[in-house]
Amino acid sequence: MRTPVKKRLHYFLTAISCYLLAHYLLPEQVDLAGDWLELLPVITASFSFFFLLPVLYWLWVIKAGEQKPWKMLIGLSLSFLVARYTFPEDVAAYFEFITYLRYPIIAIVLIIECYLIFTIVKGLWQARRLKGDPRIHTYEKYKNDDKKLTASMPVASEPATWFYVIPKFTRDHPKAMANLVLRSAKPMHFAFMLLACLASGSGFYWLLVDWSELAALFVASMCFYTVFFVTANYRIARHFSCYVIDNKLVINNSFLNLMVIDLDAIDSIQVGEFVRADNKEQICLGRGEVANVEISFSATQQYLGMLGQFNESVDKVWLCLDNPVALSSLRENSDIARTELAEAS
Structure with missing residues (x-):
């Protein structure tokens, strides 16, 4: 894993840690006219939310990952939102504006995402008769548009999973010149992963069924469904790497x-x-x-x-x-x- 990816993961872990610590350590009430020591937890949390995390986001995500500067708004908006529901009530009132801004923000994001999904699904539908891995066709179509590429690859992975799971679909697949040395290409690893999927599905169902049968079925189904992904992963690693x-x-x-x-x-x-x-x-x-x-x-x-x-x-x-x-x-x-x-x- 290269440094830009490591720094991005470090930022997310740091942000999650700050938000969780604030949630569990900040008091529900605070006297704004009281001793500064009483306000110290709020001051520390404010420093973390609105100075430390934005600086880290700029250094570890924007600069290290060569991202667009406007994405700073994502980190700041999240800090404002967490502060609204985490800080003591007297202080959280100052962040009430975020509860009104969230609706237009959500609307704009949904419009953008719906447009992206529409164009991506349209592109995949147009490419349905093309032979080969759907991910490759998707990459060729959107390789010059980072936003569409990032959104389209997970969508393309669904038909790609079935393309590799069913041997009939890959009968005309180009033969591998060589194969990467991968643990996932070993039959024993494949068998272990299948058992893990089945065991986790059964285990989650047993744990959740008394609380909610619907939730138990949903989680267990997701675990069982990963069997197809594991199978596709094995066949790619073994035959088409x-x-x-x-x-x-x-x-x-x-x-x-x-x-x-x-x-x-x-x-x-x-x-x-x-x-x-x-x-x-x-x-x-x-x-x-x-x-x-x-x-x-x-x-x-x-x-x-x-x-x-x-x-x-x-x-x-x-x-x-x-x-x-x-x-x-x-x-x-x-x-x-x-x-x-x-x-x-």
Whole structure:
């Protein structure tokens, strides 16, 4: 995990910790005219909500992740909202405005999200007859629009799950040139994950059924439904983790993480030993402390992490492959193919 993603996770953990501590430690009532020591918890919480967290958001999310500055409003709005329902009543009254602003804010967000979902579903419907992984078609369609790409990848993952779960759908799938060394590609890991899904579904149903049968059925169903995701993840990791389609190299670091690389953007492919510990900022896909392939790009490529929610721009990637030599001639073969195509035309 690279530094920008780590910093984003650190911010979320810090924000959650601040909000939870404020919820449990702040008193319900406070005398604003009393001793300053009595106001110290409120002062500390205010400092955390409106100075510390915004500064961390700017440094760890905006700057480190190269995000748009306007997204600062997201963190501030959340702090105002939490303060309204967490601070003592006398102080919380000053944040009453957020309860009125939330309705237009929610309305605007819903309009934007509905528009995004409409355009994404429309795009997926138009691409329904295209062969191959729906996530790749989605990436190609929205790769120049970060907002739509982030929203569309989870939507595309649903049909992609069924595409990989049912072997008939992948009968014409390009064969893997090589496969990443992944724990999820092992049959024993697959069996363990299936048992975990079934056990968690049964366990949650047993725990919740006395409280609410509807809630128990919902949670258990979600747990059982993950069986299909686990199956798709296993088949991708075992059979389709590294392949070429339509002049693109596709790398599946499990079902959650994806790279679609234009062969024209590959500057070099080197086979050797590349130690993770020597460069902890370098993206390394596959298990193992030593990668055996390094791919350098002439143009920046995107690594889509966690179904497109943690996207990173990279100019180089390390791979731990079971057959590294298979990729060594990829660039050369691509140049030959383009030359033959140009001569034929």
